[in-house]
Amino acid sequence: MKNIFGFFNTIKETILTRFSNDIGIDLGTANALVYIKGMGVVIDEPSTVAFNSRTGMIVAVGHDAKEMIGRTPEHITTERPIVDGVISNFEIAGEMIAYLINKAEREFSGKFTLFGPRVVIGVPSGITNVEARAVRDAAIDAGARKVYIVEEPMAAAIGSDLPVQSPRGTIIIDIGGGTTDIAVISLGGIVNSKKITIAGDKFNRDIETYIKEKFKIIIGENTAEALKINVGAAIAKSDRKGVAKGRDLITGLAKEIEVTSVDMKAAMKSSLDTLLSAVKEVIETTPPEILSDSLDSGIYISGGGALINGLHLLISKHTKTPVKIVDEPLLAVVNGTGVILENPEEYKEAILREEDETQITI
Ligand SMILES: Nc1ncnc2c1ncn2[C@@H]1O[C@H](COP(=O)(O)OP(=O)(O)OP(=O)(O)O)[C@@H](O)[C@H]1O
Ligand SMILES: [Mg+2]
Structure with a gap:
């Protein structure tokens, strides 16, 4: 019986891996970076979101939004999802995560997918449970099927090939x-x-x-x-x-x-x-x-x-x-999320919070 379960699990994993992406995200205060397993860093943009305060609509994200700082009419406001190491605006953080996941999948992965991606997200150390949950929910809302959260200094050490297991x-x-x-x-x-x-x-x-x-x-x-x-x-x-x-x-x-x-x-x-x-x-x-x-x-x-x-x-x-x-100070955290994606089992201790897969029937 155990063997049969093992067999089906292996098949399930193979199908999931074949038809989904593995994505690493460093949602930094200043910069947001995305790593796709097998491809490396594909997105590196400022963590800035510009929105129209009259309509509440997002008008730009990333590079385009940062360019607008200090140059926009009054009703266009720019915001960063994380300020001083804490999530300053959950909605904006959610928008930014969704933007990054969607952009990575649509513009870069080139893979035919049937399932949402597995996502590793680096967050400032010591974030509260509420914040961790908000980050997880934002990634799930953006289509992720599994979310791992890792604290930034840990990810930076892993991404810089330092002997964290020693x-x-x-x-x-x-x-x-x-x-x-x-x-x-x-x-x-x-x-x-x-x-x-x-x-x-x-x-x-x-x-x-x-x-x-x-x-x-x-x-x-x-x-x-x-x-x-x-x-x-x-x-x-x-x-x-x-x-x-x-x-x-x-x-x-x-x-x-x-x-x-x-x-x-x-x-x-x-x-x-x-x-x-x-x-x-x-x-x-x-x-x-x-x-x-x-x-x-x-x-x-x-x-x-x-x-x-x-x-x-x-x-x-x-x-x-x-x-x-x-070696790569600005990429250390996102590189770390990439290394964790390659082998989440090995870095179990490093993962702050592992959420169960959302319901998937295959
Ligand atoms: N060559 C440089 N010399 C000095 N400072 C730099 C240089 N390049 C980038 N920075 C600064 O590094 C900061 C961004 O670093 P980084 O991308 O590691 O932050 P982050 O991950 O977005 O933020 P956090 O980890 O606090 O959430 C910015 O303040 C930027 O001005
Ligand atoms: Mg950082």
Whole structure:
């Protein structure tokens, strides 16, 4: 009897795999990425949704929506589904997930499907059950037949090929747009972690505030981000320069100013100090056996924030430990969802919440 069930299960799995997609999603604060098993990363777009507040209709998602920030008439509003590491608007989050799944299936997979996809979604660490359920429901509503949820630092470590299953600890700091997740991973699970809402977005706001106070110029969010990327520096030794265009607070007219990496470092100093304190706190509260092994291997940093000029050196200096930027910092989480899709059984411990398949009769 058992054999017969096993046989039918194998046939069922073969048919499901043949006629459905496996999709990995990193629904980040700043960027949303999608991975299709067998194809790699197929979508990489800003997590932005623009909608018409008069009609309630979505007018653009992703790149098109981000372009609209600060340029739209009043009734067109742009929103991001996740702000500061929490889902700020469940409806918008649902729309974004549906957009990503549908786009991946329609435009990229090229596979004839009879069943909904299996989906692995990376979410900020420490999300509440209500949020996890909302993410799961959104994916089911968008047609997913099975949903696995994984915390972002875990996915980032898996996607960066770090030894998460080993009893030797691994320390990873994922510095995204909304949150910095500091996690110590051992035996496939997170053993110690801390999440702070100091990450790329906060650095952008710091730069806006600094430029306003020092130069009496108002710059937009996208300009602040460009300065952070092109001129930004976490250490004093950088001599990068750049030009920012904004509106003069006094005359109200457009004005151009030159900013240097010294300005950028000053702008981000207080936030960087908070980030360093959080890293130290995690180190101080990790069991000593795990800690000594992990420090031997060094600290890994991922996420777009890991690319801030000199940040790895700053963290290294303060922790007295080598710090390495993972190979593909912006893709680490979505790559991790891809690895989990290849072998969900192996990463059981890493999966936060596994939902049962919805009713399928084959
Ligand atoms: N070269 C770079 N230098 C500095 N910052 C960068 C660079 N490239 C991207 N970033 C920043 O990285 C952030 C986005 O990183 P990432 O895509 O990892 O975040 P996310 O996954 O969307 O957010 P979260 O993980 O917090 O939900 C943005 O704030 C962006 O400005
Ligand atoms: Mg992220």
